[in-house]
Amino acid sequence: MTPGEPLVRWDWIASHAGEIATRIGEHLILTGIAVAVGLAIALPVGLAVARRERLYAGAVWASGVLYTIPSLALFALLIPFSGLSVLTAEIGLVSYTLLILVRNVVVGIRSVPEEVRDAARGMGYAPRQVLWGVELPIALPVIVAGLRVATVSTIGLVTVTALIGQGGLGAFILDGIQRFFSTPLILGAVLSVLLAVVIDSALAVVERALTPWREPERALARIGAT
Amino acid sequence: MEFLASVGAWLAAPARWSGGDGIPNRLIEHVQISALALAVAAAIALPIGLALGHAGRGGFFAVNVAAFGRALPSFAMIALALPVSFALGQGLGSFPTVLAMIPLGLPPIVTNTYVGIRQVDRDVVEAARGMGLGEARILSQVELPLAAPVILAGIRGAAVAIVATATLGALVAGGGLGRYIVDGLALQEYERLFAGALLVALLAIATELALGALERSVSPYRS
Numbered sequence: 181m182t183p184g185e186p187l188v189r190w191d192w193i194a195s196h197a198g199e200i201a202t203r204i205g206e207h208l209i210l211t212g213i214a215v216a217v218g219l220a221i222a223l224p225v226g227l228a229v230a231r232r233e234r235l236y237a238g239a240v241w242a243s244g245v246l247y248t249i250p251s252l253a254l255f256a257l258l259i260p261f262s263g264l265s266v267l268t269a270e271i272g273l274v275s276y277t278l279l280i281l282v283r284n285v286v287v288g289i290r291s292v293p294e295e296v297r298d299a300a301r302g303m304g305y306a307p308r309q310v311l312w313g314v315e316l317p318i319a320l321p322v323i324v325a326g327l328r329v330a331t332v333s334t335i336g337l338v339t340v341t342a343l344i345g346q347g348g349l350g351a352f353i354l355d356g357i358q359r360f361f362s363t364p365l366i367l368g369a370v371l372s373v374l375l376a377v378v379i380d381s382a383l384a385v386v387e388r389a390l391t392p393w394r395e396p397e398r399a400l401a402r403i404g405a406t
Numbered sequence: 407m408e409f410l411a412s413v414g415a416w417l418a419a420p421a422r423w424s425g426g427d428g429i430p431n432r433l434i435e436h437v438q439i440s441a442l443a444l445a446v447a448a449a450i451a452l453p454i455g456l457a458l459g460h461a462g463r464g465g466f467f468a469v470n471v472a473a474f475g476r477a478l479p480s481f482a483m484i485a486l487a488l489p490v491s492f493a494l495g496q497g498l499g500s501f502p503t504v505l506a507m508i509p510l511g512l513p514p515i516v517t518n519t520y521v522g523i524r525q526v527d528r529d530v531v532e533a534a535r536g537m538g539l540g541e542a543r544i545l546s547q548v549e550l551p552l553a554a555p556v557i558l559a560g561i562r563g564a565a566v567a568i569v570a571t572a573t574l575g576a577l578v579a580g581g582g583l584g585r586y587i588v589d590g591l592a593l594q595e596y597e598r599l600f601a602g603a604l605l606v607a608l609l610a611i612a613t614e615l616a617l618g619a620l621e622r623s624v625s626p627y628r629s
Binding site for chain 2: 249251260354
């Protein structure tokens with residue numbers, strides 16, 4: 181952005197390899213905690229509201245309101261109470277995962293055919309066994325799909341947490357803006373998008389490994405038969 | 407409680423309600439750049455979605471572009487828009503923000519317009535064709551009104567994303583309500599920060615509700 185300065189200075193990138201690795205690590209940790217805590221909340225909440233229509237509508241409404249609030253504003257609302265801390269970042273990030281995760285848990289559980297549930301009960305499964313042995317495995321593809329979307333959107337949101345001093349790839353962007361230096365600016369932006377794409381592809385592999393029985397469907401979809 | 411009282415006092419101060427850094431001016435700036443970006447995004451995305459939907463082609467692209475759009479972090483988009491803005495001689499301010507907001511607004515509008523048009527009952531379209539309507543009139547008088555609620559839902563999604571991104575625009579010296587958050591952070595003035603965040607959150611929710619109401623009012627199926 182300074183005249184005469186190249187858009188990307190590769191020597192700067194090469195000399196900052198260590199910092200780049202650290203920032204990617206921070207980014208992944210912030211994302212991992214948010215998605216793990218989000219899932220730990222969304223799973224019991226989703227199971228609790230799946231068969232209670234009004235509670236579900238309430239949960240979707242509440243998480244929808246949270247989701248509408250811009251990320252910077254949500255962090256800013258928390259700062260006076262929890263400071264410029266990891267806690268502030270994580271409360272905000274977890275809130276955003278909830279809409280996607282709760283909805284997908286509920287849709288997944290509801291996709292279990294009633295006959296299948298009845299058959300499991302008829303075979304003497306206790307309620308807990310029905311949940312773990314029948315309902316959750318059948319709901320798994322939908323839940324993992326939600327996990328993918330939640331992870332990708334969290335990776336994007338983590339770039340903003342650099343503004344409240346939590347590091348991650350957003351720190352490069354912020355540095356670039358403050359110094360009018362395009363190299364870290366572009367580096368941070370491109371790496372955060374790349375990270376989202378790589379993690380999404382990795383989770384797609386996990387999704388396939390967890391649901392081998394859906395392979396025929398996927399094969400049909402690949403050749404365009406569905 | 408004490409803190410909330412001081413936020414109230416900050417909001418009530420007469421200085422907040424006039425001048426360039428007053429709430430009315432910041433609100434107008436925020437709405438103006440958001441509306442501009444939304445209008446440009448819609449002007450690009452609607453024709454694409456309508457054409458693909460009417461022809462029934464490019465469905466894979468139209469549906470997946472929204473998923474791709476979600477992966478674009480708004481802060482990163484502003485970062486990428488900044489060198490472009492400098493290259494165009496525009497520098498800091500609202501220009502890079504609007505530049506970043508347009509691509510973020512495109513995906514939900516393209517996807518919803520495509521899906522909305524495809525969802526229109528093919529028998530209805532065939533009936534219109536049988537009655538002698540041309541393709542342009544089928545699109546404008548049959549498909550568009552029936553798809554309107556779904557298209558507006560896409561515009562609503564785009565608008566909410568754009569209003570959120572406009573907040574981050576304050577980082578590159580843009581105006582809007584994000585100014586209070588960024589300045590509040592820099593000055594460690596938590597009343598300013600909190601009040602600004604409250605105003606931004608209210609604006610985003612108001613945008614969602616207003617466009618939601620518009621969506622319901624154009625639904626052809628309402629009783």
